[in-house]
Amino acid sequence: MKISDVIQSADWKTEKHSPVIEAPEKVKAGESFAIDLSVGKEIAHPNTTEHHIRWIKLYFKPDNSKFVYEVSTFEFNVHGESVEGANKGPIYTEPAAKATIKINSSGTLIATSYCNIHGLWESSQAITVE
Template sequence: MKLTETVQTADWKAEKHVPVLHVEKADGLLKIKAQVGEEIEHPNTLEHHIAWIKVFFKPEGSKFPIEVGSYNFSAHGEEEIFSKPMVEVEIKTEKSGEVYALSYCNIHGLWENSVEA
C-alpha cells in the first residue's frame, strides 16, 4: 500500500479531522488559515490530538506543490487548558493556484483538503 492511499478526506462540516482552509488574496500576498475542527471541534487532548498540519501551494501551471508551512503541535496543554490546531501563513505571490492542507491525528491518521486560490 502507498502512503497516499492512506490519506483521508471528507466534508469538513461533517468530519472533525479535515483541515478547513480559508484563503484571502491581497496586495501580492496569499493569506492562508488552516484549522482542524472548525465546525466540529477536535478534542485536542494528550490522548487524542492533531500532531501536525502542513500547508502547500501549487501555482497554476506548476507540476508540483510547494510546502509553505509546517507546524508541529508538540505541546497540547493540560488540565482544562488545551491548544486548538489552527495555523496561519502568508506567502508572497501574484499567481493563482491551489492551496492544500494535510493534518495528522494520532488516532485517526492523515487527512487533507484543498481549495482554489
C-alpha cells in the same frame, strides 16, 4: 502502497479531522494575503492527551507546474500532558495557525493534518491570481 492510499478527506463541515483552509478565492499577483488553517472548525476535535492533532502542513501547487511547494508546517506540541497524568497539565494547544504568503500564479492550496489516532487528512482550495 502510496501515501495517497492512506490520506483521508471529507468536508470539514461534517468531519472534525479535515483541515480547514480559509483564504481568498482571488488575489493579486505578488501581494501578501493571509491564510487561516485549522482543524475542528465546525465540529470540535477533542485535543486531549489521548486524542489530538499533532500538525498541519500547507502546500501550494501552481496550475502551470507539476510540482508542489511546501509552504509551512505548524506543530502542536502540548495536549494536557503532565507528571500528574493525562489531561491534568496546565496547557493545551489548539490546531489553528496563520500563514501570510504571496503568489504569482493561480493554483491550489493543499493542507494536510495528522491526528494521532485517525491518521492523515487533507483538503484543498483553488486560488486565482488576477
